[in-house]
Amino acid sequence: MLILFSIIISLFVLILSVSFINHQLQLSKEKELFVPTGQLLEINGHQIHVYTEGKGEETLVFMSGGGTSSPVLDFKSLYSLLSDKYKIVVVEKAGYGFSEVTDTNRDIDTILTETKEALFKSGVKGPFILFPHSMSGIEALKWAQDYPDEIKAIIGLDMAVPAAYEELDINMFLVRLGALAANTGLTRWVPNLSENDAIKYGNLTDKEKKLYKAIFYRRTLTNDMINEINNIKANAQKVKQGGMPNIPILLFSSNGVGTGFDNKTWNGIQNDFISKACNGQLVNLDSSHYVHSIDYEQIAEESKKFIASLKYSINF
Template sequence: MNGQNQNGKVISSKGKGRGCLTWLGRIMLLIIGLSIVGYIYEPIVEAAEMKAYPPPGQMVDVGGYHLHIHCTGTGSPTVVVESGWGDMSASWGWVQPEVAKTTRICTYDRAGMGWSELSPEPRTAREYAKELHTLLVKANEPGPYVLVGHSMGGFTVIVYAHDYPDEVSGLVLVDTQDLPTSNVATYRPAPKPGGTPIPALLARIGLVRLLGGPLGSVENLPDGDKQAYTAFAVAPRSVQTFIDELKGMPEGGAQARAVTSLGSLPIIVLSRGKDQDAKHTAAQTALLQLSTNSQQLFAEQSGHPIHIEQPQDAIAAIVKMVEIVRQAIQK
């Protein structure tokens, strides 16, 4: 069909179609062009940020790839921190310097997060525990360890204490993520890392960096830690690992759920005071059943990231556990 414009000239439907196709073609060319620019620009920015924020600790070969570990302070037992899902060592910027005044403390980055390189293995609690064990041995950081696990990191330290009992002298579970319920029948095994999910692809062309907003409570971190965290959080490697860790979480939770007792190992459960619900409250209380020597503390004014929102409570819980372990050794 044909139509007329305001001047009475006849405009064919074919002409309209060609005009739309022309504009669509221009838009597609613009998108492709911007994507190419982003693909070139992203690694340049990453290299600049790696230079601006070098790893504060050491990079250790754990079998074909390197993990970053940062240890400060002196004394025993050594505190080893396991961060939560998609988190990195820089998020402990308030906690580490204070604990280091009492004893030695090590934070590290899981494979693919922070300064650490990617691992080829599925992202599950048992794999994290194995990698951490190798890292500590290769870094010459002997036990016994007080293991601190935040959120999903609680799964890892529970499994670590079960798999390497002679190396662990105490646990601090910082608002550990809810374990699967006992009636969970099946879970999907974690896949190997990799693939190109859409978020990782968007990060690779710089869109995550461009569109990413403020990172919530991370804004409260000390200068230096905050900038490093923000820079690495939007890197393609971190975005890919974020997805991989999510895929591995059901299996990791099941691995931790299978640990029903750690004997009389000292355990402190540090729970958030805000944003609680009955399910989380019950899950936190249930963690006390892991040991005959357990206690629960609360960070009354904090949400889930206690080590950022109320770091003094995280510090106090860790130092308290260090004192418990030291007193046990003296007896």
């Protein structure tokens, strides 16, 4: 029995070793693809990547969901339909996209401070219309609570709200197991794992798809992403205590697939949240969690109408 166990352990170590060596070789080959498309700025002791595109009176800030490997490419299908009218900004948080991987605290105040400083250093001025996806909905709400003069509105892309994290069960063992698989290159042996919704359904070019895959193998369950997950329940509770911000909110809600909830529960959470907003709208979509990679044309059109209504209301 002991011999069998030793053989199994030895095989496991051998597989991990071969996978890790192959992973390092592939990372070296892919290095030439890993070139930032925006600015790298020194923020809180590490490099943060900020991408901008387009011109316009309104500035739209896209904020990625937890664990999204390449926010700049993930949002591209949507913001490419908006950059002819508005200024587009994507801040890639520490451990995401072209930003540096760190092992810093990921409490909500630190994350928000870094995002704000990155915008300031890049020369982007508010007020902003925030486009948060998933977990970053918590950051967007905190921003609107603490700095209401800086935020004109929130357009949520299946964004999470505090109530979602009261019911969500997070298995940190599986999260860390996933990180081990990513760091040792085991993810490279799973067919189509890097074929995310932006690649499958979005309008990325072949070159952008290749780049996204290269980033995926560098930015999957990084230290920063894991630390965010570790902090998310406490962060959500802090935002809950801050109450509903007094700004217009438009939510695009998915069918629940990919959220950890069934359709009825997820839409119930979204409906309950928006019902408490002073100026809130909800649009239900029959697509999975990364709605901006699937229903990007509808979201773009609805967002333009919503933004136009904000301007009309102010002028009125």
